[in-house]
Amino acid sequence: MKKFKKETIAAKAGIGSDIHHGSIVPPLYLSSNFKYEELGKEQEYEYTRETNPSRDHLINALTDLEDGVGGEILSSGMAAITLVANILNINSKVILPHDCYGGTHRLFLSLSEKGILDAYFINQGEESFCEKTISEINPDLIWVETPSNPLLQSVDIKKISKEAKACDALVAVDNTFLSPSLQNPLKLGADIVMHSTTKYINGHSDVIGGALITNDHEILSKLKFWANALGITGSPFDSYLTLRGLRTLSIRMEKHEKNAAAIVELLSAHPKIDKVYYPGLPSHPSHAIAKKQQSGFGGMLSFEILDDLAGVENFIEGMNIIPLAASLGGFESLVSHPYTMTHGNLTPNQKKEVGISERLIRISAGLENTQDLLEAVNLGLKKI
Numbered sequence: 088m089k090k091f092k093k094e095t096i097a098a099k100a101g102i103g104s105d106i107h108h109g110s111i112v113p114p115l116y117l118s119s120n121f122k123y124e125e126l127g128k129e130q131e132y133e134y135t136r137e138t139n140p141s142r143d144h145l146i147n148a149l150t151d152l153e154d155g156v157g158g159e160i161l162s163s164g165m166a167a168i169t170l171v172a173n174i175l176n177i178n179s180k181v182i183l184p185h186d187c188y189g190g191t192h193r194l195f196l197s198l199s200e201k202g203i204l205d206a207y208f209i210n211q212g213e214e215s216f217c218e219k220t221i222s223e224i225n226p227d228l229i230w231v232e233t234p235s236n237p238l239l240q241s242v243d244i245k246k247i248s249k250e251a252k253a254c255d256a257l258v259a260v261d262n263t264f265l266s267p268s269l270q271n272p273l274k275l276g277a278d279i280v281m282h283s284t285t286k287y288i289n290g291h292s293d294v295i296g297g298a299l300i301t302n303d304h305e306i307l308s309k310l311k312f313w314a315n316a317l318g319i320t321g322s323p324f325d326s327y328l329t330l331r332g333l334r335t336l337s338i339r340m341e342k343h344e345k346n347a348a349a350i351v352e353l354l355s356a357h358p359k360i361d362k363v364y365y366p367g368l369p370s371h372p373s374h375a376i377a378k379k380q381q382s383g384f385g386g387m388l389s390f391e392i393l394d395d396l397a398g399v400e401n402f403i404e405g406m407n408i409i410p411l412a413a414s415l416g417g418f419e420s421l422v423s424h425p426y427t428m429t430h431g432n433l434t435p436n437q438k439k440e441v442g443i444s445e446r447l448i449r450i451s452a453g454l455e456n457t458q459d460l461l462e463a464v465n466l467g468l469k470k471i
């Protein structure tokens with residue numbers, strides 16, 4: 088079958104699946120169970136915890152977008168990460184980024200402390216990581232998250248995957264920050280790609296969800312088995328809403344990026360701003376690698392102001408249309424303060440190690456009018 092481009096895949100997903108009435112939008116199957124056609128004969132849909140047509144519409148669309156052979160939709164991004172942890176054997180060695188998502192850090196550290204696996208939190212951007220560390224540890228799984236939150240540092244998925252193959256390790260990539268629109272880890276050598284669909288894929292800030300896609304049939308059957316065994320698959324209604332969001336993913340990503348770039352330009356030239364972190368800037372340490380492995384720089388940015396915590400508070404209060412809130416990737420622009428929010432659980436020393444200062448502010452650029460957004464940021468800057 089012809090492989091369509093991403094916008095077309097998202098627009099066409101599930102269309103033509105209603106054989107009864109020809110509805111254009113695929114119907115929502117809320118039913119928890121399905122009638123058996125014949126005693127003792129297995130069928131595609133029996134019980135919604137295991138399989139459901141509405142969930143399948145979303146799985147199929149994401150599988151096409153990520154170029155995999157299949158996947159699973161889970162009840163949250165963390166449920167997706169939990170599922171990957173569960174396909175590992177006991178005492179597996181897992182390497183994770185030292186600055187990974189807080190929930191990922193909490194989960195793997197706790198599993199490690201319970202003696203279920205060994206977690207190694209390492210700076211994967213260092214030269215020695217691929218050259219030495221991977222073969223020294225000889226891991227079973229390398230968890231990659233690129234670009235990182237909130238400093239947008241990227242690591243080379245292709246290079247890491249190559250080293251991982253040499254020691255038979257799986258590579259799973261958290262692709263939440265870019266979405267399948269801007270980065271496709273399976274094409275770069277990864278075995279599993281993970282999304283918190285809560286963010287860009289749904290994009291409307293009204294669903295908590297997760298997804299895993301793989302290009303390996305053996306991994307896929309393990310994922311399906313454990314998703315059902317653990318009971319963490321996503322609900323049909325959430326899957327329906329998420330597919331609705333996915334339809335407009337490409338065009339939203341373009342506007343997110345346009346708005347982020349405009350804010351970056353304003354901040355970069357401003358006397359009250361110290362550093363700006365955005366991979367689209369040639370001065371960003373990950374500019375070259377981002378340019379190589381991504382098809383865009385995304386809608387996230389962060390920066391340090393030339394003031395203290397009170398200045399941060401004034402800036403945030405001064406912006407009229409950008410609320411202070413957790414999460415990212417929605418239609419609405421959001422501001423957050425990593426030091427007290429996403430990274431609040433780290434010790435001051437750990438924060439210093441991953442580069443999170445008190446003066447650091449993160450913005451998820453939404454879909455508002457660009458001039459209105461710039462005005463909001465200017466209002467904030469006046470209060471610093």
Ligand SMILES: *Cc1c(COP(=O)(O)O)cnc(C)c1O
Nearest residue numbers: 163164165188261263283285296
């Ligand atoms: C939000 C997020 C997660 C967790 O997803 P939930 O849907 O909140 O469970 C994992 N990784 C990254 C990068 C995230 O931003």
